[in-house]
Every structure is written in structure tokens, then in C-alpha cells.
Amino acid sequence: MPGDVHILVDAADAGTRLDAFLGVQDACPSRSACVHLIEAGAVVVNGETCLSKKYAVAAGDRISVELPDREEPGIVVGQNIPLDIRYEDDYLIVLSKQRGLVCHPAHGHADGTLANALVYHCGIEHLGTVQGEDRPGIVHRLDRDTSGLMLAAKDDDTQRALQDLIRLRTLDRRYITLVHGYVAMDEGRIDTGIARSTRDRQKMAVSDDPFARQAITTFRVLERFDAGRFDDGYTLLECHLYTGRTHQIRVHMRHINHPCVGDPLYGRGGRYAERADRGLTRQFLHSWRVAFTHPETGETIECRDELPWDLAAVLEELEPASLGRTEAGEEIVPQLGLQ
Incomplete structure (x- = not known):
């Protein structure tokens, strides 16, 4: 069920690994799904994003989990939706998203999304799936009616590295x-x-x-x-x-x-x-x-995008x-x- 889950750790659970602790909470998905959420930066411990599934929770920890706004993950099929690509190499893509395009399948938007376009362009096997099988390539999101530049990753390592840039505030x-x-x-x-x-x-x-x-x-x-x-x-x-x-x-x-x-x-x-x-x-x-900074080559990548006509x-x-x-x-x- 989509929404935010807030949990206060009590003394009986102290020392438990974060993924194991979340996996037995009624409001959370399975342990394997919780690992995806942790790696995607959707779990916050005491106000700080926690990317380690091995973190040992402590009594009094305040944990927030941002659950995805979607049903059970499904296979994202490729759809021939034009992509406005500004930079591309073997590891990542910088693209300009048009207004009205949803980033990934969610409730009310089963297809016709940026994720579908990325699968068509790259193939599902050439996209990172750290954020889940239904968010292939997605590193960060823009609201449906917000336009402009976004990043996509072609493998899990690059996806994690780009998300680390966000976490470290260097993107x-x-x-x-x-x-x-x-x-x-x-x-x-x-x-x-x-x-x-x-x-x-x-x-x-x-x-x-x-x-x-x-x-x-x-x-x-x-x-x-x-x-x-x-x-x-x-x-x-x-x-x-x-x-x-x-x-x-x-x-x-x-x-x-x-x-x-x-x-x-x-x-x-x-x-x-x-x-x-x-x-x-x-x-x-x-x-x-x-x-x-490109996570593989160390090159500085900079892209700019003019305002759309509207x-x-x-x-x-x-x-x-x-x-x-x-x-x-x-x-x-x-x-x-x-x-």
C-alpha cells in the first residue's frame, strides 16, 4: 500500500539488521523488497538516509520508509516513446523529459511511462534495476508535469553510484x-x-x-x-x-x-x-x-536544457x-x- 511508514524501534529489537527488522513489520513489504527500498534511498533512520541493509537498529531509532506508489511489481515492456537524449554512453543517459510523462508505472499509469521508453531504447537487460524491476534505469524522478533533465542508468553499479551522488549532495x-x-x-x-x-x-x-x-x-x-x-x-x-x-x-x-x-x-x-x-x-x-562527475570515467558531465515552448x-x-x-x-x- 503506498504511503509513508514510521516505526519507533523498541529495546527488544535492538541489534537486528535493518532489512530483517523491516521485513517483519506489518506495514512493510517482504525482506527482499525492503532491501530494494534501502538501496533506493527510501529508508531514513533518525533523519538520515540509510543505504546499508546491515545497519543494526538501536532502541529509540526512528525509521521512516517511503513505500512506492504502485501495485505489485510487474514486467515493464518496451514502448516506442520518443526520448530527447542529451548525453549517452555505455553507462548512463541524460535526457530531457517532456511534460505529462510519468517516470515509471504506478497506480493509474500502467504503461506509457519513461521506464517503458527506456526499455524500448536500451533493452531491459541493459538497465539498472536497483529501484525495482518496474523502475528500470530510473535514478531519480520528476513530477509528471515537471519537464527537463533527468538521469538514467544502464546497470546496477551505475545506478547505485548516481544515487550516492544524490545522497552525498554532489549531483x-x-x-x-x-x-x-x-x-x-x-x-x-x-x-x-x-x-x-x-x-x-x-x-x-x-x-x-x-x-x-x-x-x-x-x-x-x-x-x-x-x-x-x-x-x-x-x-x-x-x-x-x-x-x-x-x-x-x-x-x-x-x-x-x-x-x-x-x-x-x-x-x-x-x-x-x-x-x-x-x-x-x-x-x-x-x-x-x-x-x-561520471562514476566510471571521472569526467565532468554537464547538460543544459532550454525552457519548453509553453x-x-x-x-x-x-x-x-x-x-x-x-x-x-x-x-x-x-x-x-x-x-
Whole structure:
């Protein structure tokens, strides 16, 4: 069953291996499935991701398990879905995911996913399956309606190595978002816990619960825009993810009262929401840059991705505010395919 499982270890279980401990919990899947979850970074012990199945649990440990939003794993068949590949070698792929494409099979999306496209392109035998047989090649995810750059791995060792980069915060991931309102500071840092909302299970929320997972986002203002009478301005931001929690940027932008334009879950709503969202039917959020050290060759890999047409069109309609473009904006905005 999808969702988050929270467990407090008592003294009787102290010293038990993590995979064995999780494997006998009623809310968790089998021990072998728990090993996959541990290796995929879905298990957090006392606020830190634990990647060792041999970790000996201690009395008082607070363990959180993020269960996958899917039914029993099935075989992912290849489907001829076009891939926009920006870099590829024998070990990994960097691709640009289009809006509307789900990353892997889940409830309500049995096929037609990025995973199906990867199987068609590479063959199931040439993709890492550390995250499970129904997530071949997947290293990290983007929300269905978030576009931009992602990584895929062609073998288990590469998949683990790339996930280690995420865990160690050495995978440089930059996003572009347009948010409501004038963001006053030219740069900032948001460091909070994030957990599933207790009010709406479809949402995540900033939380100080002991089981919440640490989420760190930094941002730089690129440009500010006027909005007329239907909003109090807009700000174009570059966000840098240091962690990769579900909906992280969207939740953090809502937390600072500058939600992403067009966001159906965390947006402002209200009488003039459609006009204030500039007609967007998805969140204005795009993964525009990734940079990392290749786990096999040691080479620095950097890829950039211009804004897709629907997001670029929104910016072209906006009137720059008197504060205008920042120094960071002068550097980055032209790289997005904008003037």
C-alpha cells in the first residue's frame, strides 16, 4: 500500500539488521523488497538516509520508509516513446523529459511511462534495476508535469553510484521556476523538514515532525515581472536542490508564500487564479541543468536544457518590473533560449 511508514524501534529489537527488522513489520513489504527500498534511498533512520541493509537498529531509532506508489511489481515492456537524449554512453543517459510523462508505472499509469521508453531504447537487460524491476534505469524522478533533465542508468553499479551522488549532495541539479509575487531577497536558502500532509495525502508539507525528511533548497532571483491587477508580480528563480524530496521545490515555494505559477496542488487558487497563472495548466517548473562527475570515467558531465515552448511563452507575455533582471539573470536567462 503506498504511503509513508514510521516505526519507533523498541529495546527488544535492538541489534537486528535493518532489512530483517523491516521485513517483519506489518506495514512493510517482504525482506527482499525492503532491501530494494534501502538501496533506493527510501529508508531514513533518525533523519538520515540509510543505504546499508546491515545497519543494526538501536532502541529509540526512528525509521521512516517511503513505500512506492504502485501495485505489485510487474514486467515493464518496451514502448516506442520518443526520448530527447542529451548525453549517452555505455553507462548512463541524460535526457530531457517532456511534460505529462510519468517516470515509471504506478497506480493509474500502467504503461506509457519513461521506464517503458527506456526499455524500448536500451533493452531491459541493459538497465539498472536497483529501484525495482518496474523502475528500470530510473535514478531519480520528476513530477509528471515537471519537464527537463533527468538521469538514467544502464546497470546496477551505475545506478547505485548516481544515487550516492544524490545522497552525498554532489549531483548538481538546477531548476527554473516562475513564482507569484516579488521575492525580496536576490538569493536565499530554505532548510526544513518535509513530510506527507496530514490534511491531504496527495500533498507534502513542511513539518517539524521527528520523522520528517530534511529538505534543502537554495534559490537565486533571475528577473522580476509586473502582473497588472490580477497578482502582485512574478519572480523568475533558479533553484538548486541539495536534497530530492517529493514535490520539494513546490512545497518550499509555497512555504515562503511564493507558490509556483500554475501549480494545481500548491498554488494560490482564488477568484483570479486562472488569470494569475497566465493560462498554464501545469506548474512552471523545469529542470534546466545537471552536472556531475561520471562514476566510471571521472569526467565532468554537464547538460543544459532550454525552457519548453509553453513556459517560454508565459515569460514573453510578462512586462519586466523596474527592478528588472539581476546579475545572475543576465548570465542564465539567455541560456534558457530567452532574450
